[in-house]
Amino acid sequence: ACSGPQGDQPASSGTAGAAQPPSGGSLRVAVVTHGSAGDAFWNVVKNGAEAAGKQLGAQVDYKSDGDPGAQAKLIDNAVAQKVDGLVVSMANPDALQTSIENAVKAGIPVVTINSGEARSAQFGAIAHVGQSETIAGEGAGQRLKAAGKTKLLCVIHEAGNIGQNQRCDGAKTTFGNVQTLQVDINNPTDAQSRIKGAVQADPAVDAVLALNSQVAAGAVQAIKGAGSKAQVATFDLNSDVVAAIKSGDVLFAVDQQQYEQGYLPIVFLKLYKENANTVGGGRPVLTGPGFVDKTNVDTIAPYTEKGTR
Amino acid sequence: MSVAVQAAPDERLVKPRLWDRLVVRPEIGSLLGALLVFAFFSIVTGQFLSPLGVANWLDDASTLGIMAVAVAMLMIGGEFDLSAGVMTASTALVTAIFATQLGVSVWLALVFSLIFALAVGALNGWLVMRTGLPSFIVTLGTFLALQGLNLGVTRLITGTVQVSGMRSTDGYESAGMLFASTINIGGTEFQISILWWILFAAVAAWVLVRTRFGNWTFAVGGSSLSSRAVGVPVVRTKIMLFMTTAFAAWIVGSINILRNASVQANQGIGLEFQYIIAAVIGGCLLTGGFGSAVGAAIGALIFGMARQGIVYAQWNSDWFMLFLGIMLLAAVLVNNTFRRRAERVRR
Amino acid sequence: MSVAVQAAPDERLVKPRLWDRLVVRPEIGSLLGALLVFAFFSIVTGQFLSPLGVANWLDDASTLGIMAVAVAMLMIGGEFDLSAGVMTASTALVTAIFATQLGVSVWLALVFSLIFALAVGALNGWLVMRTGLPSFIVTLGTFLALQGLNLGVTRLITGTVQVSGMRSTDGYESAGMLFASTINIGGTEFQISILWWILFAAVAAWVLVRTRFGNWTFAVGGSSLSSRAVGVPVVRTKIMLFMTTAFAAWIVGSINILRNASVQANQGIGLEFQYIIAAVIGGCLLTGGFGSAVGAAIGALIFGMARQGIVYAQWNSDWFMLFLGIMLLAAVLVNNTFRRRAERVRR
Amino acid sequence: MSPLIEVRDIGKTYGSVIALADVSTVVNAGEVTCVLGDNGAGKSTLIKILAGVHQHDHGSFLVEGSEVRFSSPREALDRGIATVYQDLAVVPLMSVWRNFYLGSEPTVGWGPLRRLDRRKGRETTKTALAEMGIDLRDVEQPVGTLSGGERQCVAIARAVHFGAKVLILDEPTAALGVKQAGVVLRYVAQARDRGLGVVLITHNPHHAYPVGDRFLLLKRGRSLGCFDKGDITIEELTRQMAGGAELEALEHELRAVEK
Amino acid sequence: MSPLIEVRDIGKTYGSVIALADVSTVVNAGEVTCVLGDNGAGKSTLIKILAGVHQHDHGSFLVEGSEVRFSSPREALDRGIATVYQDLAVVPLMSVWRNFYLGSEPTVGWGPLRRLDRRKGRETTKTALAEMGIDLRDVEQPVGTLSGGERQCVAIARAVHFGAKVLILDEPTAALGVKQAGVVLRYVAQARDRGLGVVLITHNPHHAYPVGDRFLLLKRGRSLGCFDKGDITIEELTRQMAGGAELEALEHELRAVEK
Numbered sequence A: 001a002c003s004g005p006q007g008d009q010p011a012s013s014g015t016a017g018a019a020q021p022p023s024g025g026s027l028r029v030a031v032v033t034h035g036s037a038g039d040a041f042w043n044v045v046k047n048g049a050e051a052a053g054k055q056l057g058a059q060v061d062y063k064s065d066g067d068p069g070a071q072a073k074l075i076d077n078a079v080a081q082k083v084d085g086l087v088v089s090m091a092n093p094d095a096l097q098t099s100i101e102n103a104v105k106a107g108i109p110v111v112t113i114n115s116g117e118a119r120s121a122q123f124g125a126i127a128h129v130g131q132s133e134t135i136a137g138e139g140a141g142q143r144l145k146a147a148g149k150t151k152l153l154c155v156i157h158e159a160g161n162i163g164q165n166q167r168c169d170g171a172k173t174t175f176g177n178v179q180t181l182q183v184d185i186n187n188p189t190d191a192q193s194r195i196k197g198a199v200q201a202d203p204a205v206d207a208v209l210a211l212n213s214q215v216a217a218g219a220v221q222a223i224k225g226a227g228s229k230a231q232v233a234t235f236d237l238n239s240d241v242v243a244a245i246k247s248g249d250v251l252f253a254v255d256q257q258q259y260e261q262g263y264l265p266i267v268f269l270k271l272y273k274e275n276a277n278t279v280g281g282g283r284p285v286l287t288g289p290g291f292v293d294k295t296n297v298d299t300i301a302p303y304t305e306k307g308t309r
Numbered sequence B, C: 001m002s003v004a005v006q007a008a009p010d011e012r013l014v015k016p017r018l019w020d021r022l023v024v025r026p027e028i029g030s031l032l033g034a035l036l037v038f039a040f041f042s043i044v045t046g047q048f049l050s051p052l053g054v055a056n057w058l059d060d061a062s063t064l065g066i067m068a069v070a071v072a073m074l075m076i077g078g079e080f081d082l083s084a085g086v087m088t089a090s091t092a093l094v095t096a097i098f099a100t101q102l103g104v105s106v107w108l109a110l111v112f113s114l115i116f117a118l119a120v121g122a123l124n125g126w127l128v129m130r131t132g133l134p135s136f137i138v139t140l141g142t143f144l145a146l147q148g149l150n151l152g153v154t155r156l157i158t159g160t161v162q163v164s165g166m167r168s169t170d171g172y173e174s175a176g177m178l179f180a181s182t183i184n185i186g187g188t189e190f191q192i193s194i195l196w197w198i199l200f201a202a203v204a205a206w207v208l209v210r211t212r213f214g215n216w217t218f219a220v221g222g223s224s225l226s227s228r229a230v231g232v233p234v235v236r237t238k239i240m241l242f243m244t245t246a247f248a249a250w251i252v253g254s255i256n257i258l259r260n261a262s263v264q265a266n267q268g269i270g271l272e273f274q275y276i277i278a279a280v281i282g283g284c285l286l287t288g289g290f291g292s293a294v295g296a297a298i299g300a301l302i303f304g305m306a307r308q309g310i311v312y313a314q315w316n317s318d319w320f321m322l323f324l325g326i327m328l329l330a331a332v333l334v335n336n337t338f339r340r341r342a343e344r345v346r347r
Numbered sequence D, E: 001m002s003p004l005i006e007v008r009d010i011g012k013t014y015g016s017v018i019a020l021a022d023v024s025t026v027v028n029a030g031e032v033t034c035v036l037g038d039n040g041a042g043k044s045t046l047i048k049i050l051a052g053v054h055q056h057d058h059g060s061f062l063v064e065g066s067e068v069r070f071s072s073p074r075e076a077l078d079r080g081i082a083t084v085y086q087d088l089a090v091v092p093l094m095s096v097w098r099n100f101y102l103g104s105e106p107t108v109g110w111g112p113l114r115r116l117d118r119r120k121g122r123e124t125t126k127t128a129l130a131e132m133g134i135d136l137r138d139v140e141q142p143v144g145t146l147s148g149g150e151r152q153c154v155a156i157a158r159a160v161h162f163g164a165k166v167l168i169l170d171e172p173t174a175a176l177g178v179k180q181a182g183v184v185l186r187y188v189a190q191a192r193d194r195g196l197g198v199v200l201i202t203h204n205p206h207h208a209y210p211v212g213d214r215f216l217l218l219k220r221g222r223s224l225g226c227f228d229k230g231d232i233t234i235e236e237l238t239r240q241m242a243g244g245a246e247l248e249a250l251e252h253e254l255r256a257v258e259k
């Protein structure tokens, strides 16, 4: 029945005991994102948040669900747990509005990440860290255009995923002639076959934009199999993509440096709690986009192995 | 005549025990499973039992529960509906597109989406009965078709993969009262979807056990040939069951759209199996003819408690599914001995 | 004595026609469906019939087909395996982790993952038979548990959600010859997985129709009580069927890992239903006791052709699922009349 | 007055199997028509057509003088034709009383509150079965747990209870004990005396002859003729049922059995 | 020499239902033991215990002198005990010959190439059924499409073919025509003469008396006694089967039926 005083110190007795840092006042942060479990992009976010937690003595609890309604429930859940801070990715601000406002009402500082920067302050978040997917897509489109490509195939591996659609839409605004293709990430054979079929069916396609490193690896093989001259660009990295960039099979990888989207909010929340600092002054803190290509791939490769790029 | 029937206790019966009577009820197993999960999380986590915590897992169970009850009825009637999951998104999309893009009042939009839902349900049922194909295949077809329509139409009309902006539509507030308001009990806000869930389960349980339609449902699921032979209107019963499922999907879709004020085109995909699972946990036989609406509602409760309980317990989310799997198996194994009893008569 | 039996044509038979004999075979419907889909895409697209095109959709159908055949056998035996999809990822992950992280040779890693797969399959079967719970629920448990393990273990060991780097391991080339090489026919590279698929389907068809084990499979699925009563080893048969499915998942997992050289932890989720669907399209009854391995292989072919054909037709991929749904329904409706005939004897 | 049921040259094929061809008979009110014949002769096929489960492919089927073609058993029931099927048509997982009333449930209440009258259902069922000499422990137990004969009695009691004009019984006494078989035959006689038309299928000439008024003999899907009781003796009936000329051999065998 | 099968004070409960209590009998080689009784008396329950489908809860069960407890019908089959169940235990979707050989399939070939001998399977099945007077059109047709009596014959032919020491028949003649019933009784006599022990359940005292050597009478799960043929007349047997004292009323009824 108590919704007034910010449940800072008294935050439920028994649970926080485990990760008690020596510095006293422990910080419990819930990170709730819209990435599906096992998604490579969000895995890096998670690694960032957990690394920050470890370094700053905060207890970080990462949860995710691609369904906006279910994501809202996870936020409610965190509010019920009276966490000390909340980090939310807002792919679908409308659906999360009530839950985030409730969290703010309950006195929990909220940092939004990734997308939704336009609504972040309105909902009462103390900061936004991210790089909207649209801007990342625009960057990729620009680069491909600069490389002299004329027709782009944008491969969406989770139909209806708003983030992936924003990436493709972004690419469309800067590149122009973009065609989308749906594949199923869980079925690598099928994904590869469909890309192969698409480049075969339309020989004009001279660039393929994958939104996930594994799809990129599949795309490289598909293009080879189809005997097409198209080149692949991708989002996110893994060792296969790193090798492919080195060998020139992949033109570049868009790097949103999402590690920071996990890491920084924990820092911000720590600062907010211990020093009432806020960051950004109502403007988003941008993390990218960065690009990994032949020029800088060697520097970045080792971090990929660790799961931080 | 009937006096002679009311004979003294039959010497062929071991003394009748309450226990034996309870044990044949299909929902008893799931009830024990639910108690187990409840006790477990109440002990290992602090917030699970707090009012806010209870409101949270009840909410999670509620929308799942509404659908699980409808799917259970359909399953008792011997059919599946794989399109049930996407239907919750389709109805929400229809409502949202009418309200935000065509500017009609939310109430009217809700009526349109209800008509749409019932039409799809009737189509499912009609196709299944008409073609004689297994409902698994037919509703798979509608599942894929709806999935494609959801995405295609949404992109066509809005250019993105979601429809938002419900908050500024006409009648949003009043319709929201019905589907998305909260009720304050002792300072905690409980979602009204919980009420819908209880109401739906109660009505379904009553219909199944107490009415003629319920009797027919069990009969067509248990043996549709025999039912037909004794004059049960098999086709009508099954079509009605499909329409009930679609109706439930409309309720859930309306709850979702009015609560979230936006809907994503790929929502609901995969949920159909959660419904089936909740129904089976609740004691329904996959082969039809046996089950209970209350059991399905409890099955959804187990799911909701386990799902949110794991979050409360702050176990590493990497292993989430592992915990969920073990939890479900444990809950279901509890009722093993009881289930067996009912299964003995299966043929 | 047997001379008297070989009587003249029975007067109670309408003249026996080849047509009638064909029509009762469970796979005939799917064959017609496949021809329909094939003809359709051959006409509307240019590349569908090109050697490269054929290689492409055959490849897509092959991994699906291997699993569909195994799942069909299990389904004929009256059980489901929801863990079949994730199992393909689990086996790949076990192979990859052993090979890349522990540095053992790929061949040895393959042996380990085979043992792992068979153990999980046996566990599934043992749990189902032991507890008497429906396999839908038990394998749902293992499905969730494996899904959790895949993600949890992968992150624990690698810090990322995928295991890669197979190319640099010991024995990659030789193992790749077996599972991931291509065969050049007339200038086009065909994946060896297509051979595996044909081989697997042929062996399964032979086992089902010609051997004692196949006979038992039909029997335990048709009526497990009756089979037990006449002395069929029901438990052993079902456990073997679960292990067959796991074995198929190992083959597919090995094909995937050796071809892609990396594997993502959430791979395979949701594919279990595609397997079931392919089997049902191929003429298997969900209730068990009826179906065919060849039919399931053809069901997978329909799936593969439709999936790739839509890409070749360059229809807007927003509507992909809609086309797929309509395509499947159309393919299945073709065999409606034929299927009916077999269904008449269902009880 | 036209007969309750009349079939003329009726025929039915299952796929390539000719199960019934050119069979004619009548069922009059207050008379018992017995259908006799070997296993697989087409008896069940005939009554399934009468009951609306299957439709005939040839010939005509008249109910009270007007030609009909039932598309479902419901229509037959609505015309007062109640049937006991050889496979009983019970739903094993449902309780005894629910099976008893299936398709014709008694209800109380009104509008959306109309509900099953469970009390009445249970009591009537218990009474009807008790009258047949089946004293069930519990009418709530699933039919699947009953013994073969108990199940048969449930199906018979149901048909007798709901049969209004015509009662069709497909081997009703097959699984029954001596006492119960006697009760069923008494029912048949009672129904006949109440003015119902009865169609009785049995393999036991000693059951058929006493109650039958007309005997339709089938063999391998075709009619061997339809005899009135006056035209045939029980010995002749037995001989025909066992397949005419082959009787010699059979009698020899049966005698051999008794040593 | 100890009897082939002996049960002593055997009992079985299903949940709260006592289906069988304190029943004793023996089955000797070269003898037919008939189990008689009302519907629901527990006859099928008894033979299911003998066949290994269920296990007894009380008493002891001896095969050739040594106490056993079959955990599956396979074990009973391996001891040479073959059974015809009342519900037939056929798989409706499987073809006739596959059902015939189910569990004991003939094979040819060796090692991994061992396969069903389909030719032999088909021919033996066709012959075995033809001997019973069932002339099937096609042994490849699913058992589910057979008539009730044809199905019964498949189950009986199977048991006769595989019965090595003991043959158990639960109401084998229930669905059979006159001719086929005669053939089955002849089989019973033949099996007995070959030295097999036979357990026969029937509701027809005229079937039981000629072939039976020993009669076990059950009522409501309990034994009314086990009589040798010499100790009981067919009239007494009929009276006992119909429930003793109640016979008067029944005779009256049966007479009434014949008008």
Ligand SMILES: Nc1ncnc2c1ncn2[C@@H]1O[C@H](COP(=O)(O)OP(=O)(O)OP(=O)(O)O)[C@@H](O)[C@H]1O
Pocket: B344, B345, D144, D145, D146, D147, D148, D149, D150, D175, D177, E014, E017, E018, E019, E037, E038, E039, E040, E041, E042, E043, E044, E045, E046, E086
């Ligand atoms: N699985 C079961 N669960 C509960 N009760 C059962 C079960 N099987 C049988 N019974 C009960 O046990 C009693 C004995 O059944 P059984 O089948 O042995 O009778 P029966 O003598 O074979 O009768 P019939 O002549 O009708 O075949 C019956 O009253 C029946 O209701």
Ligand SMILES: Nc1ncnc2c1ncn2[C@@H]1O[C@H](COP(=O)(O)OP(=O)(O)OP(=O)(O)O)[C@@H](O)[C@H]1O
Pocket: C344, C345, D014, D015, D017, D018, D019, D037, D038, D039, D040, D041, D042, D043, D044, D045, D046, D086, E144, E145, E146, E147, E148, E149, E150, E175
């Ligand atoms: N659904 C079906 N498909 C194919 N053939 C069938 C089907 N139903 C019945 N038959 C065949 O038709 C013939 C007549 O069957 P029917 O059941 O009418 O015989 P019946 O006279 O009732 O025999 P019984 O005395 O054994 O019950 C049988 O030979 C049977 O094999």
Ligand SMILES: [Mg+2]
Pocket: D043, D044, D045, D086, D170, E147, E148, E149
């Ligand atoms: Mg018949």
Ligand SMILES: [Mg+2]
Pocket: D147, D148, D149, E043, E044, E045, E086, E170
């Ligand atoms: Mg019996």
